[in-house]
Amino acid sequence: MNFTRLLSTINYKKIPPSIFRSYSTMSIEKKLQSVFSKVDELKPVFIERLANAVAIPSVSGDESLRKEVFKMSEFLVKELESLGAYDIQVKPLGKQPPPVTDENLELPPIVLARVGKDETKKTIMIYGHYDVQPALKDDGWDTYPFKLVEVNDKLYGRGSTDDKGPVIAWLNVLQAHKELSLELPVNIIFCFEGMEESGSLGLEELVGREADKYFKGVDTCCISDNYWLGTKKPVLTYGLRGCNYYQIIVSGPGADLHSGIFGGVIHEPMTDLIRVMSQLVDVKGKILIPGIDEMVAPVTETEEKLYDDIEFDVNELNAASGSNTAIYQSKNDILMHRWRYPSLSLHGIEGAFSGGGAKTVIPAKVIGKFSIRTVPDIDSKKMDQYVFDYVNAKFKELGTPNSYKVELIHDGAYWKSDPFNDSFTAAKKATKVVWGVEPDLTREGGSIPITLTFEQQLKTNVLLLPLGKGDDGAHSINEKIDVKNYIEGAKTMAAYLHYYGEI
Ligand SMILES: C[C@H](N)C(=O)N[C@@H](Cc1c[nH]cn1)C(=O)O
Ligand SMILES: [Zn+2]
């Protein structure tokens, strides 16, 4: 039975009014028992809802798929409407700023929605993103990336863990409450964006504009858009690295050329680019651009001790990467280099020959892409200048007549907070009640560009409540979320709302 048909079989009017009265005297634990049973009962519906979301290839980084990103926003609006959200606003963000191929490309909208309007209750702002990373079957996926496939209790598909799984899990929490006719213990404001994987363009300005309007009265923010550190233990997260993404454009010849005719007699753009890109970082991950490491905050004794309690080892890293390629073997080194030191990664070269076979071409124009993950206390603007100066100096050393340009595509700030506020307390209780263990407190190596803005603009704290495991393969091939994490994750979210509501 499809999801819409299943919903239509439920007659909400037939629920006796006595149910509403009985909840008011119930303990949180009793209410949660009902919610958990309902979540278990609705598992097939929840999986189908995620399948419908994954089927929309909402890749924000691919201009040709922008209409799919819009379609995904419409999908969310329909789901929110059917689950009782109100004041749903689809906020346009205007045109995508350069660098962009189509100057008229519209940014996907921000979807805002409210659930509950009880002034005696606290208000939680829940953020998630409905865009995904690119994915092609030919990248090496075992199955078509935009069809959710269940194998051995794991749900495979692009966005299953990042971030459609968690976004849909919040909607599942609404449905469980609705079907139980159980009032939510807090007011919720949803904020879903469609450009997170491409630098959250336009969102910061929107948050600034709406801070005292739509977001007025927010007590805390909760984001489910990262992952457990390993595969066994749930975590709560209090830090993120930032991300500044750059491109280097090199062009020379008027067209792609025959390497037999022009090889050895002209300056090749690709040779220049590779020479410069190879001088950005060494093979052990050391950033070669002067000035960046010098801005990193020193390690304190208190911080050093925090790593001792965390469950993780190099085998978990190797398992998640599917290799034995770790640079560091000790837990502390791995965690510090993932969480509190910057890293520079080379991502690709647009315009380079990348197919099978042996095409003998000299590409006329190539664009190298790389990013730097930033940490406290790196000054983002200063770092940009160091990058530009270094790349320009390296090109000058080449003495090439090819033209070159280095530019920032997007940036997003790092964020670090204190994991000892009411929101973390509620999430710790929720984790314990669902998973039976205390969560580890972690930082995340990835980035969620808008996090710091929420904290600053809404003058509140942010909790990261990840659902998926460290081996989910976010951004990689065969991305998945375990059915258990998806279902127990929804329970954890629900329990978090109830415990936060009672504080
Ligand atoms: C952690 C989050 N799920 C994520 O994947 N964030 C992206 C954000 C980003 C920044 N620039 C481009 N994308 C990431 O960390 O890569
Ligand atoms: Zn992502």
Ligand SMILES: [Zn+2]
């Ligand atoms: Zn994400």
